[in-house]
Amino acid sequence: MRRREFAxxxxxxxxxMLGLLVVPLVRTIQWSFQKVEYGSPGDFxxxxxxxxAMSDPRLGRAVFFTLLLTVIVTATILVLGYLIATGMNxxxxxxxxxxxxxxxxxxxxxxxxxxxxxxxxxxxxxxxVNYVIQALTGQNIxxxxxxxxxRIMVIAHTVWHLLPFSMLMILAGLQGVPKELxxxxxxxGASGRKTHLYVIIPTIRGVLGFVCLxxxxxxxxxxxxxxxxxxxxxxIGNESIMLYVFDTAFRDGSAQLGLGSAINVLAILLxxxxxxxxxxxxxxxAKAKA
Amino acid sequence: xxxxxxxxTGAAALAVVASLAGVTACGAGSRSGAQDATxxxxxxxxxxxxTTVNVLAYNSSAIDPFTNTMVKSCTRxxxxxxxxxIDFGGQVTKTTASLAGGSGSYDVLETYGFVxxxxxxxxxxxxxxxxxxxxxxxxxxxxxSKQMRSAMSYDGKLYGLPMQAxxxxxxxxxxxxxxxxxxPPTTFAEMIDxxxxxxAKGEIKxxxxxxxxxxxxxxxxxxxxxxxxGKDFLDSSGKPQFASNESRKALEGMKSLRPYMDPQVTTxxxxxxxxxxxxxxAAMAIMFSGRMNDLTLPANTKLADKFAFAAPPxxxxxxxxxxxxxxxxxxxxxxxxxxxxxMLFQMMAASVSEDASKxxxxxxxxxxxxxxxxxxxxxxxxxxxxLGKSMPTPGNPSAxxxxxxxxxxxxxxxxxxxDIEAGMQQMQSIAEKTIAGS
Numbered sequence: 001m002r003r004r005e006f007a008x009x010x011x012x013x014x015x016x017m018l019g020l021l022v023v024p025l026v027r028t029i030q031w032s033f034q035k036v037e038y039g040s041p042g043d044f045x046x047x048x049x050x051x052x053a054m055s056d057p058r059l060g061r062a063v064f065f066t067l068l069l070t071v072i073v074t075a076t077i078l079v080l081g082y083l084i085a086t087g088m089n090x091x092x093x094x095x096x097x098x099x100x101x102x103x104x105x106x107x108x109x110x111x112x113x114x115x116x117x118x119x120x121x122x123x124x125x126x127x128x129v130n131y132v133i134q135a136l137t138g139q140n141i142x143x144x145x146x147x148x149x150x151r152i153m154v155i156a157h158t159v160w161h162l163l164p165f166s167m168l169m170i171l172a173g174l175q176g177v178p179k180e181l182x183x184x185x186x187x188x189g190a191s192g193r194k195t196h197l198y199v200i201i202p203t204i205r206g207v208l209g210f211v212c213l214x215x216x217x218x219x220x221x222x223x224x225x226x227x228x229x230x231x232x233x234x235x236i237g238n239e240s241i242m243l244y245v246f247d248t249a250f251r252d253g254s255a256q257l258g259l260g261s262a263i264n265v266l267a268i269l270l271x272x273x274x275x276x277x278x279x280x281x282x283x284x285x286a287k288a289k290a
Numbered sequence: 291x292x293x294x295x296x297x298x299t300g301a302a303a304l305a306v307v308a309s310l311a312g313v314t315a316c317g318a319g320s321r322s323g324a325q326d327a328t329x330x331x332x333x334x335x336x337x338x339x340x341t342t343v344n345v346l347a348y349n350s351s352a353i354d355p356f357t358n359t360m361v362k363s364c365t366r367x368x369x370x371x372x373x374x375x376i377d378f379g380g381q382v383t384k385t386t387a388s389l390a391g392g393s394g395s396y397d398v399l400e401t402y403g404f405v406x407x408x409x410x411x412x413x414x415x416x417x418x419x420x421x422x423x424x425x426x427x428x429x430x431x432x433x434x435s436k437q438m439r440s441a442m443s444y445d446g447k448l449y450g451l452p453m454q455a456x457x458x459x460x461x462x463x464x465x466x467x468x469x470x471x472x473x474p475p476t477t478f479a480e481m482i483d484x485x486x487x488x489x490a491k492g493e494i495k496x497x498x499x500x501x502x503x504x505x506x507x508x509x510x511x512x513x514x515x516x517x518x519x520g521k522d523f524l525d526s527s528g529k530p531q532f533a534s535n536e537s538r539k540a541l542e543g544m545k546s547l548r549p550y551m552d553p554q555v556t557t558x559x560x561x562x563x564x565x566x567x568x569x570x571x572a573a574m575a576i577m578f579s580g581r582m583n584d585l586t587l588p589a590n591t592k593l594a595d596k597f598a599f600a601a602p603p604x605x606x607x608x609x610x611x612x613x614x615x616x617x618x619x620x621x622x623x624x625x626x627x628x629x630x631x632x633m634l635f636q637m638m639a640a641s642v643s644e645d646a647s648k649x650x651x652x653x654x655x656x657x658x659x660x661x662x663x664x665x666x667x668x669x670x671x672x673x674x675x676x677l678g679k680s681m682p683t684p685g686n687p688s689a690x691x692x693x694x695x696x697x698x699x700x701x702x703x704x705x706x707x708x709d710i711e712a713g714m715q716q717m718q719s720i721a722e723k724t725i726a727g728s
Contacts, residue, residue: 038386038389038390040390124566124569124571142553142554143554144554145553145554145557145705231503231504231505231557231559232503232505232557232701234504234698234701235556235698235701235702235705235707250383251694
């Protein structure tokens with residue numbers, strides 16, 4: 001490809017990336033060192049925003065909750081996604097229909113899905129889950145105001161929303177496993193469990209790494225589903241980092257854009273730390289294949 | 291090959307869902323359509339070039355009649371008024387962004403008394419007194435309530451043309467009250483007595499419903515409780531009043547109602563409180579008057595004919611005001627609009643004209659006096675009775691940031707995580723720091 005063609009094809013993408021990724025990132029870093037009022041140039045205040053953010057116990061709570069959610073959801077999605085994909089792989093004619101139905105949870109706008117999901121637990125809007133639990137145990141669980149019930153509900157929704165995509169990716173990986181490998185394992189007398197553990201999973205390691213990476217990125221950015229699912233997130237320790245950033249920088253026209261930017265920079269660093277092993281692994285794999 | 295088939299199925303599912311979402315979105319957008327809006331005279335001087343006027347106003351049954359009237363009546367010849375559906379939270383964020391800098395995205399803004407002092411003090415919105423004087427006769431602007439004009443003013447100048455107001459109203463189940471020989475409560479103590487009697491009957495477990503949502507409504511309710519005792523968050527000199535005796539009484543009063551409310555009430559906003567009333571799981575609710583019309587519509591609930599309305603109670607007997615807030619909505623002109631401000635003012639004035647105001651009842655309580663009489667709506671008498679007994683709103687630019695800053699503490703006090711005395715001291719300290727830093 002000639003240079004001119006390359007520039008012509010890549011130019012628009014690079015421009016969009018510059019405008020939507022690089023410029024906001026640079027501004028965020030710049031504002032994190034400033035006291036910023038909307039519409040007026042910020043005043044440089046050094047590390048004050050970072051000091052304020054780090055001394056706020058709310059940040060610690062938000063980081064703890066976000067990491068907890070990330071670990072539990074990622075582990076659950078990997079296990080469930082693998083199990084469902086394996087089951088799906090063995091299905092016949094029904095597979096496309098079940099797959100299509102499952103994808104609805106993923107393609108629904110997150111906020112819409114979260115509102116519908118919250119109604120399952122909200123007696124004002126039917127509360128089917130409450131109804132069943134109450135009928136079976138006589139317990140009335142306060143899903144929205146008690147910390148752990150609320151966490152379980154948020155985890156359940158996040159898994160419900162993200163599982164279809166992960167399952168689809170793993171299913172694609174499973175279909176790429178050569179038949180010969182399975183047959184060889186069978187001839188060698190490997191049990192089903194051992195075939196999965198020592199043959200199939202190592203073969204689709206790359207796909208599983210990719211699913212892990214995407215899931216971690218998605219969960220670390222948890223924000224909009226908490227609005228219906230955890231209306232008093234901060235008070236019960238279930239506020240995500242992104243919700244905290246929004247609350248600080250934007251809620252009710254708040255002017256703490258500098259402080260919000262500082263928290264955002266800290267969040268970006270945290271995301272990079274969490275993703276580092278996966279990015280390194282994927283790069284190594286790509287290098288080896290090249 | 292097989293995977294391609296799955297992908298095709300997935301793509302088909304995506305297409306179906308996207309189409310459904312599109313249809314739903316169209317449905318939502320049509321709410322702001324001005325097809326059935328009231329047509330009024332809007333005869334501003336036509337600009338020479340094609341002009342688009344961008345209007346920012348959130349969608350609600352109380353605001354839509356005015357927005358739709360403006361869009362329908364003032365769109366003509368070279369001028370097109372554009373209004374996209376938006377929720378209240380979105381409006382707040384867009385307003386802040388639009389008012390920043392030399393040029394904004396909107397030319398007419400829906401504002402409300404709570405934020406007007408802040409925008410006015412920063413010079414973000416245009417004073418309207420000269421336009422009011424110029425067009426007072428043409429649009430009969432002197433009939434706009436003085437109390438509501440005062441709520442949209444700062445430092446003696448008018449910054450928002452009031453369109454409608456909301457005040458707290460008590461909605462109650464007349465059938466339940468009548469069967470127990472109860473009368474609408476006039477104090478929190480009477481409210482608790484009524485709640486106990488209703489609970490004892492055994493049909494309604496949590497008779498009282500208030501919007502105490504931890505991210506917004508809870509501070510409005512705290513303010514209403516303080517107002518009932520004659521104090522606001524800030525006094526006339528801007529000093530925080532959270533450590534006052536009135537603040538203590540307000541918090542004690544709110545906490546005293548908790549045992550008679552749904553245990554998850556700190557997650558309830560006004561729609562959820564409405565839902566409690568629709569479902570029959572609550573017997574009395576206090577909300578802004580703009581929410582009351584929904585209770586009277588049979589399409590919303592089978593209990594529509596069983597609701598009655600009254601002025602809200604006072605926190606305690608002998609209190610100077612009722613448990614209420616007067617929230618006034620109106621139109622403002624951003625300082626950074628490039629369009630002719632005289633033209634924009636006339637559009638605003640047309641939308642609050644007599645005909646438009648009359649047509650907005652009963653969904654809204656118009657700022658134009660004499661529009662809401664006892665026969666206008668089922669809750670008109672209750673709203674009128676509340677209006678005169680709501681504490682006047684003292685406009686202070688620090689009120690909004692202070693309210694945001696103290697909200698987490700109010701939540702902790704009301705949910706019992708923090709005792710009242712410690713909460714009051716913390717709020718006082720936070721408010722002082724917020725004022726010093728703003």
